[in-house]
Amino acid sequence: DAKTTQPPSMDCAEGRAANLPCNHSTISGNEYVYWYRQIHSQGPQYIIHGLKNNETNEMASLIITEDRKSSTLILPHATLRDTAVYYCIGTASKLTFGTGTRLQVTL
């Protein structure tokens, strides 16, 4: 699994875009970048994943740099319910969770 580095915490105003960065400079060619989040003490929730191309779904967008050494998760219009710990994972098999970024969305 790729080693990932994320800022420990971030704040975002409600209604604004939340941009969560992740460095994964050791990622190998067959490893995808996954993003999950954990709201309070609930089970982790899948957000999005990608390999090379940028991806978008109903929850978020994922921007992966051309060299694949970093990525950014974008929540286009953050709400209070998006307050959670966000995990970036680089893997070709099982998910290995790091410490993530604690996103606090405020009024």
Next chain:
Amino acid sequence: NAGVMQNPRHLVRRRGQEARLRCSPMKGHSHVYWYRQLPEEGLKFMVYLQKENIIDESGMPKERFSAEFPKEGPSILRIQQVVRGDSAAYFCASSNFKDRNYGYTFGSGTRLTVV
């Protein structure tokens, strides 16, 4: 289509007792993963199972912990002779394919408290 079902949601055991945690994967999923989350810590991988097979148990403690995923029925994580340090949230996830790039679906977890 129900998601991943874990039960019980909360389990209290006295030191020395056995804890049995159950996980029913999503319909059609044949791969199950167990994770443990100690208070104020991140999720740690424990074991990965396919029907009737343990594929990766690199995260399982060497003693007292075992897991199974029988041909019929849920996956079971069993902790024998529990100690206070086993108090944690245990999450189960399921997926459709091994090493395929699909998002795993997690259950709501079992909170084990050892008193």
